[in-house]
Amino acid sequence: MISHVLPTYSRADLAFEKGEGAWAIATDGTRYLDLGAGIAVNALGHANPDLVAALTEQAGRIWHVSNLYHIPQQEQLADLLVEHTFADTAFITNSGTEAAELAIKMARKYWYEKAEDRIEILTFEGAFHGRSTGAIAAAGSEKMVKGFGPLMPGFRQLPWADMAALKAAISDKTAAVMLEPVQGEGGIRPLADEDLRLIRELCDQTGALLILDEVQCGMGRTGKLFAHEYAGITPDIMMVAKGIGGGFPLGAVLATEKAAAGMVVGSHGSTYGGNPLACAVGVRVMQIIADPAFLAEVNRKGALLRQKLEGLVASHPDIFESVRGQGLMLGLKCRIAPGDLVKAGYAEHILTVPAADNTLRLLPPLNITDDEIGEAVARLDRAAGRLDG
Numbered sequence: 001m002i003s004h005v006l007p008t009y010s011r012a013d014l015a016f017e018k019g020e021g022a023w024a025i026a027t028d029g030t031r032y033l034d035l036g037a038g039i040a041v042n043a044l045g046h047a048n049p050d051l052v053a054a055l056t057e058q059a060g061r062i063w064h065v066s067n068l069y070h071i072p073q074q075e076q077l078a079d080l081l082v083e084h085t086f087a088d089t090a091f092i093t094n095s096g097t098e099a100a101e102l103a104i105k106m107a108r109k110y111w112y113e114k115a116e117d118r119i120e121i122l123t124f125e126g127a128f129h130g131r132s133t134g135a136i137a138a139a140g141s142e143k144m145v146k147g148f149g150p151l152m153p154g155f156r157q158l159p160w161a162d163m164a165a166l167k168a169a170i171s172d173k174t175a176a177v178m179l180e181p182v183q184g185e186g187g188i189r190p191l192a193d194e195d196l197r198l199i200r201e202l203c204d205q206t207g208a209l210l211i212l213d214e215v216q217c218g219m220g221r222t223g224k225l226f227a228h229e230y231a232g233i234t235p236d237i238m239m240v241a242k243g244i245g246g247g248f249p250l251g252a253v254l255a256t257e258k259a260a261a262g263m264v265v266g267s268h269g270s271t272y273g274g275n276p277l278a279c280a281v282g283v284r285v286m287q288i289i290a291d292p293a294f295l296a297e298v299n300r301k302g303a304l305l306r307q308k309l310e311g312l313v314a315s316h317p318d319i320f321e322s323v324r325g326q327g328l329m330l331g332l333k334c335r336i337a338p339g340d341l342v343k344a345g346y347a348e349h350i351l352t353v354p355a356a357d358n359t360l361r362l363l364p365p366l367n368i369t370d371d372e373i374g375e376a377v378a379r380l381d382r383a384a385g386r387l388d389g
């Protein structure tokens with residue numbers, strides 16, 4: 001008999017009833033050190049007092065109003081996003097997938113308004129942009145698309161980080177190039193800064209729009225507010241979600257005025273997108289994470305965690321191959337199935353997340369403490385010890 005919850009997930013036998021910072025407390029009272037953070041969502045930890053205050057204060061006033069009216073909290077969030085990024089404008093969504101859908105629509109509409117027949121969007125293997133029919137067509141992975149055809153046309157996947165393939169594929173018929181500066185689900189695979197600069201250059205030469213998906217790598221995760229800042233370039237359109245809500249469902253599409261030119265009244269909308277509750281939380285998250293002093297701490301902690309992980313790799317050469325990633329978006333490339341390590345981690349009371357390319361993902365809350373970083377690596381060391389041959 002089918003479970004009452006549609007069985008699309010293979011779930012661990014764990015449930016949590018409370019959270020405190022980097023700790024998730026299971027229904028049996030066991031405290032788990034949470035290095036998954038709801039897959040890069042709980043960027044400021046569980047039950048963060050600032051976010052609880054922002055949410056409850058707003059909850060006592062007004063939860064939902066339609067986008068038929070002005071929503072001051074939404075305007076404040078858009079102001080902050082514009083102030084701290086390349087963007088001139090923002091549309092607030094409830095998720096990363098919704099942001100991906102709008103980013104694709106925006107790029108198509110841009111060329112439609114120019115009366116140019118450019119619909120092809122170049123994407124990359126290993127990408128993840130969400131689970132809608134459009135987003136799975138964009139990523140094109142066999143596992144995600146199988147059985148859901150016919151797929152939305154207009155996407156072409158290129159090998160990840162293959163600049164020769166991109167040079168050969170891009171032309172003045174290309175509508176856009178869409179990618180994650182650091183692939184998350186794909187296995188914490190960062191693109192080299194010079195490659196991102198080259199992609200920007202190729203887009204400029206051909207007129208193609210550059211769409212960056214910073215749903216996972218954005219919002220301070222890599223130690224910059226957005227990962228593309230390392231390369232010193234800016235996109236035309238960018239998707240944001242996950243960390244921006246700190247656990248409340250929230251996303252956004254940011255765009256330049258030029259790229260957003262086609263998105264006129266009536267061209268897009270959302271019932272819940274930009275509601276006061278979500279935006280009140282998003283504003284508080286942005287105020288905390290966009291602070292340069294906060295980002296400097298993410299970098300310092302990222303370096304500390306990385307250094308300890310290098311030691312872990314050296315002590316378990318049969319289990320781990322290398323460390324990769326930036327800031328607090330780190331991956332351990334494994335020599336064994338990362339799912340086995342996730343399970344061994346449960347036994348040591350630490351939560352981690354597997355990813356493709358045999359990678360174990362470590363995405364702690366950005367405000368994890370130094371002591372907790374030390375404790376996390378000690379637990380990972382014991383988890384690996386359980387699997388050492």
Ligand SMILES: *Cc1c(COP(=O)(O)O)cnc(C)c1O
Nearest residue numbers: 095096097128129130184215216
């Ligand atoms: C999680 C993710 C998405 C999808 O976001 P949802 O909120 O799950 O819809 C899109 N792109 C990237 C890079 C992601 O990591």
